[in-house]
Amino acid sequence: MQGTHECLAVARARREQIGRPPAMTEEQIRRARGLLTDPENTITSIAKLLGVSRTTIYTYVPSANDLHPA
Helix, strand or coil: CCCHHHHHHHHHHCCCCCCCCCCCCHHHHHHHHHHHCCCCCCHHHHHHHHCCCHHHHHHHCCCHHHHCCC
């Protein structure tokens, strides 16, 4: 039986994605950036609309910190 490191090496050699998938797609990131340009939109409302957490918005859209300070 193979160990974890050996299996990961095999997966990497096959160019398989390893680990957790990204929380936001490129389309969601673009949409969040667009919504952030309107000062009436809050981080919370954008997060609910996209189905992610506020922390995820701040992680994937670093400019959100400048536009909407917490």
